[in-house]
Amino acid sequence: MRTAILGPAERAEALTAMAERELDVLVVGAGVVGAGTVLDAATRGLSTGLVEARDWASGTSSRSSKLIHGGLRYLEMLDFALVREALKERGLLLERLAPHLVKPVPFLYPLQHKGWERLYAGSGVALYDAMSVSSGHGRGLPVHRHLTRRHALRVAPALRKDALVGALQYYDAQMDDARFVATLVRTAAGYGAHVANGARVTGFLREGERVVGARVQDVEGGAEYEVRAKQVVNATGVWTDDTQALIGERGQFHVRASKGIHLVVPKDRIHSTTGLILRTEKSVLFVIPWGRHWIIGTTDTDWDLDKAHPAASSADIDYLLERVNSVLNTPLGRDDVEGVYAGLRPLLAGESDATSKLSREHTVAHPAPGLVVVAGGKYTTYRVMAKDAVDEAVHALDQRVADCVTEDIPLLGAEGYRALWNARARIAARTGLHVVRVEHLLNRYGAMTEELLELVKGDSSLGEPIAGAEDYLRAEVVYAASHEGARHLDDVLTRRTRISIETFDRGTRCARECADLMAPVLGWDTDRVEREVEHYRKRVEAERESQRQPDDLTADAARLGAPDIVPR
Numbered sequence: 001m002r003t004a005i006l007g008p009a010e011r012a013e014a015l016t017a018m019a020e021r022e023l024d025v026l027v028v029g030a031g032v033v034g035a036g037t038v039l040d041a042a043t044r045g046l047s048t049g050l051v052e053a054r055d056w057a058s059g060t061s062s063r064s065s066k067l068i069h070g071g072l073r074y075l076e077m078l079d080f081a082l083v084r085e086a087l088k089e090r091g092l093l094l095e096r097l098a099p100h101l102v103k104p105v106p107f108l109y110p111l112q113h114k115g116w117e118r119l120y121a122g123s124g125v126a127l128y129d130a131m132s133v134s135s136g137h138g139r140g141l142p143v144h145r146h147l148t149r150r151h152a153l154r155v156a157p158a159l160r161k162d163a164l165v166g167a168l169q170y171y172d173a174q175m176d177d178a179r180f181v182a183t184l185v186r187t188a189a190g191y192g193a194h195v196a197n198g199a200r201v202t203g204f205l206r207e208g209e210r211v212v213g214a215r216v217q218d219v220e221g222g223a224e225y226e227v228r229a230k231q232v233v234n235a236t237g238v239w240t241d242d243t244q245a246l247i248g249e250r251g252q253f254h255v256r257a258s259k260g261i262h263l264v265v266p267k268d269r270i271h272s273t274t275g276l277i278l279r280t281e282k283s284v285l286f287v288i289p290w291g292r293h294w295i296i297g298t299t300d301t302d303w304d305l306d307k308a309h310p311a312a313s314s315a316d317i318d319y320l321l322e323r324v325n326s327v328l329n330t331p332l333g334r335d336d337v338e339g340v341y342a343g344l345r346p347l348l349a350g351e352s353d354a355t356s357k358l359s360r361e362h363t364v365a366h367p368a369p370g371l372v373v374v375a376g377g378k379y380t381t382y383r384v385m386a387k388d389a390v391d392e393a394v395h396a397l398d399q400r401v402a403d404c405v406t407e408d409i410p411l412l413g414a415e416g417y418r419a420l421w422n423a424r425a426r427i428a429a430r431t432g433l434h435v436v437r438v439e440h441l442l443n444r445y446g447a448m449t450e451e452l453l454e455l456v457k458g459d460s461s462l463g464e465p466i467a468g469a470e471d472y473l474r475a476e477v478v479y480a481a482s483h484e485g486a487r488h489l490d491d492v493l494t495r496r497t498r499i500s501i502e503t504f505d506r507g508t509r510c511a512r513e514c515a516d517l518m519a520p521v522l523g524w525d526t527d528r529v530e531r532e533v534e535h536y537r538k539r540v541e542a543e544r545e546s547q548r549q550p551d552d553l554t555a556d557a558a559r560l561g562a563p564d565i566v567p568r
Contacts, residue, residue, distance in 0.1 A: 003448070004189035004412065006485035008522055014194040015218060018049040019225040023194075025393055026051070026214060026229035028201050028243060031061035032177070032379055034235035035184035036386030036406070042193040043409050044390065044402045049227060050193060051216050053200035054308070055491045056185050060237050061379065062178035062495050063310075063343025065262065065286055065297055068093055068102050068380050069172040070132065072277075073284055075124050082361060084131050086380045090173050091137025097383075097410055098175070100417040100446030101183060104141050105174045105289060106274040108156050110164035110327065118166060122146060125170045144170035156272035163327040169274060174288065177379065178495035179444060180411075182484050187412040197485050199225075204232065204247045204371070211247060211370035220487060231393040234373045237346040238307050244373065253363055255375050256349040257304065259552075261312040262297030263320050264339035264501045269332060270294050278327060285323050291471065293338065293502055296324050303344055303552065308564075310342040311546040311555035339501025340547055348376040364388045369396070383407070413446025420447060431456065433463060437473065444476075452479050468509035469499040477514045481521040488565050489515045489532040490539065506540045531565070538562040 004010075018026070025041040027034050030052030038050040052058070070087035071079075093102040109125070111117045125144040132141065145168070152167035153159060189195050198219040205213035205226060213228035236243045240255040267289075276287035288295040299316050317340060325331040348363055362377030362385045374389040387404040394401040420427065421442055428435040431453055441449040455475045456463040462475035480486040480496035492514055493507040494500045500507045507514075515529045524532070542562035549555040 003451070004186040005483050006186060006189060006195065007482045008487075010189075011196050011198075011485065011487075014049070014189075014196045015199060015216070015223075015225055017194045018051075018196070018216070018227045021047070022213075023047045023049045023227065023229040024397060025049070025231050025233060025390070026227055027233045027235055028214065029234070029236035029239070030056045030181065030185060030195070030197060031059055031235065031237050032057065032181050032184065032382040033237070033374060033377065033385050033389075034233075035061075035181050035188065036382040037233055037235050037374070037389050038193045038195065039184055039188040039191070039409070040383075040386040040390045040404055040406050041393070042188045042191040043405050044394070046390075046394075046397075046401065048188070048193040049229065050185065050188065050195040051199040051201060051214070051227070052197045053219065055197050055487065055495060056485060057178040057181035057495055058491075059239070059307070060343050060346060061181050063260075063262075063341050064177045064379050065260075065288065066174050066177050066290065066295060067105075067172060067286070067288065068175055070128060070380070071378065072124065072128055072170075072172075075127060080131075082381075083128070084135060085384060086378065087128070087132045088135035088137055089380050089383060091132065091135055091140070092383075092407060093175075094140050094173055095137055096408070096414075097406075098180065098183070098414055100413050100443060101180050101411070102173050102175045103443070104171050106142075106169055106171050107277045107286075108147075108152060108272075108274045109168045109170070109277050110152065110159065111166045111168065112164060114165050118146065118168075121168055125168050128170065141171040141173075144168055155274050156276065158271040158328055158330070159276075160327055160329050174290075176444070176498065178498075182496065183411050183413065186484065187409070190412060195485075198487055201243065201246070206247070209369055211368050230370070230397055232371050233389050233393055234371065235389065237375070238344045240346065240373060240375045242307075244367065247368060247371065253365065253375065254349040255346045256302070257307060257310075257344040258347050259301050259303035259310050259316075259342055259344055260298035261316045261320065261340065261342045262295050263317065263337050264290065264341075265294050265296065265332060265336050266338060267292045267294060269330075269336050270328065276327070278323065280323055285320070287324060291502075296320055300345075301552075305552060305556040306560055307344060309559050310344050311543075311549075311552070311559035312340045312342040313549050313551055313555035314547060315550060316342070317547060338504050339506065340543070341501055346375055346377075362388070364392045366392055366396070413448045416447035417442065420449065427453075431463070440471070441473075448483075451483065452476065455479060466499075466510045467513055468505065469497070469503055469507065471502065472497050472499065474513075474517055477517040478521060481518045486518070487522070489518065489536050490565065492518065493536065500540075506543070508537055508540055511536050535562070535565045 024046035026049045027038045041048040070083045147167040201214045203215045216225045238257045278285040377385045539562045546555040546558040
């Protein structure tokens, strides 16, 4: 497979190519499901296109808990099929598909009752491990273990002694969700898919009752294209109903949005060598290791306001701090919070009024000839959702189409990753970078790390860290614009890197440096650089203001005080 470059020229070529010749499949929406769908279709030999109104993973798929997991709590709901499916996918990602992006992570579950709780919870975790192994792809993770209170406090000294009588420790996996989606898109492009972000579907093309394509507007340049396709797949997540409305019908099901917020705090604020999973009155709360930080989340509340920029209110933040502080020796305060982000889960409505009880199953439907809709589900099972969507689409194609092969298609950067990891000390010596820097790059780009190192070889200043965001190298900003489809400063600070949630200033200190690095790649002049920086600062100000508001309504109004950089 050739390395896919998603720079400005490649984006323009993709839009032109999609408009020139009828596609077999056009996918609308580049979250994890849409990106997975375009990869599935492309690797079956179908001519395929992907359009996204904003940026790869700019909605739900960049704002998750960043976990690849079977869903331990779904065992309690007796949803064994969902857990088994998710555990298989977790194993595939860890072992074969994306070992450079998906990593094991330990969790401690504090027990608060003697006797029965250890038996009850221990049985559940044992079943979880057994289902993982039986999937054929779960042998890479350690099995769970039972800990006494004393042992648990050695592993997690941050816990209050009266918060537990003992504990269980088990393993799941995690990834950078936005980076994972960008890698999926690049992988699909490497197999011949035409992909374009900043390309909004404004309507569907019809011939009688049949959908035969979509009208696509280049949000950046203003041009409009008619993209014809034998089958169109609507994979727009929480926007599913809005997209369906473009053909004058809602479809066979309704997607309801549930808001989940997360806090990011520095690693030194919680003294622990393991993540935590805590019970709440509604669901569970995770404290997740995240590099030099912790991610704390999540909430689960109904949301019917702006979908593009869901806002975290002061009440949301207080809720998470209160829950996590109930078990910590040293409570966290607002001043400890580096970052806050809010995302929306696309849940299939109809099963329950409480969003935490709505289905995490997915549904595929064919509401009109030529149009397939896929919705619901969870991040971990994106590949299964994509397979089901393409299976549905190919039923209506007048040609023989191969079966799904994505179970055996490593994502870009996976092949050769382990060999490079073993050679990381030698790479560090050759490049002059510290070995920790090389490890950072390998765990973000895998074998594509060599492409970043070539940039550094050509300009040694790109091997320097970004001022104010020292975890990242300057080369990563240039690479995001030249290879990964980043079109705006916000794309780089929020999704290609996670600077917007990993620094107390939310990325405002390094905004100009990053914009200056992007400018030559994207052809920006001084005025455009200034506009990008000013927009980003206003976005951060609006987010901070929303997080001071008491409720969703006022938080939403405050967040919408910062307009998008271009009309979306």
